Amino acid sequence: MNQEQKKKYLSIKEMGQKRGVSSKTLRYYDSIGIFKADYVDPDTGYRYYDPQQYEKLGTILELRSLNFSLNEIKGYFTERNMKKSVDMLKEHYKLLEEEIRSKQRLAETIKEKIDFIDKVIDNNIELEKFSFEDFPERFIISQLNKSDKSGESVALEFMHLESHLHETAPILASDRIGFYMDFDDISEMENVDNWHTMIMCSEEMKNSRHFCVLPAGKYLCAYFKDYTADRDLFIKMFLEYVKFNNIKLKGIMIQQFKIDVTVTDDPKETIIEFQALV
Known part of the structure; x- marks a missing residue:
């Protein structure tokens, strides 16, 4: 691939910067087959990415934020269709809802503790009453x-x-x-x-x-x-x-x-x- 052709691609550093991902992570994703570079220079080993891959990387990061495992993400992009994708999303949506409820309960508990300590500090708790x-x-x-x-x-x-x-x-x-x-x-x-x-x-x-x-x-x-x-x-x-x-x-x-x-x-x-x- 000549220099003119390379201009149409993103280097591993450029792709990582645009998505806030380290080059090390992108190399790892490549090695396990989740996000492979569109072109690898046979002489230098440098990885190059088609700009259209930007959206796929964004989807991978969103799936990670939903606690998809790397194996699940790999499966998500294998022989995809609407039914398969929506079933996987529904499963993780339920897990996300429970996590949100759990975090909300924890937030309410911490708020109660903070309010009680503030009352103690302000001498608004009546002792021995x-x-x-x-x-x-x-x-x-x-x-x-x-x-x-x-x-x-x-x-x-x-x-x-x-x-x-x-x-x-x-x-x-x-x-x-x-x-x-x-x-x-x-x-x-x-x-x-x-x-x-x-x-x-x-x-x-x-x-x-x-x-x-x-x-x-x-x-x-x-x-x-x-x-x-x-x-x-x-x-x-x-x-x-x-x-x-x-x-x-x-x-x-x-x-x-x-x-x-x-x-x-x-x-x-x-x-x-x-x-x-x-």
Whole structure:
């Protein structure tokens, strides 16, 4: 191919620049047969592309953005027809919709966390104040064996529980971890061994031996700060409030970490919420 003919082509660098793709990627696409150069100089090995190939490269990049694998992309361009193409697009469209829903749920969760932290920073969260809140049915996985509840033991229990999740747990943003108790008498709350580590989960975990249901209903709630230093005091305060106000509890209680080591190194900034079904 002479110089005049080469002017009608795009070099590998020019094609890459126009689509924001590296020459290395284009060479790889060529080697696996997804996007081959229209002409390769036999003397220099330089690759040249017909300008009409620009659209095909754009389609490849769009398919990659839809999470098509390289093998799927190769198949997409093999013996194409409308039916084959639309079936492949429909399949990935469903996956994309679910990814969008998942990202939206994560965005909402992170927004809730940000709003809560902002309220704490602005002193708009009332600590040690009791109130009632209605909760829908919720689901947890819980470590039901006895433990010494030392920091190391609890960390291992949380790690064990998280390994059983069938989902990505946004621990940082979602207030999913804490302690759970199913009790017959409220005096059991004062025994540290009666509390069990838990992680909030979806109903999809119902076949797990660790799965538990938190019933829907009205819960007595209160926030407490610097949990690690005054845990026993907070439990005592909670019990005194229950007894003084003659509140009947239904045997379900959780301690849910709202601010913990995922967002602060200062123990005095930690906040836990007590929730007891009434």
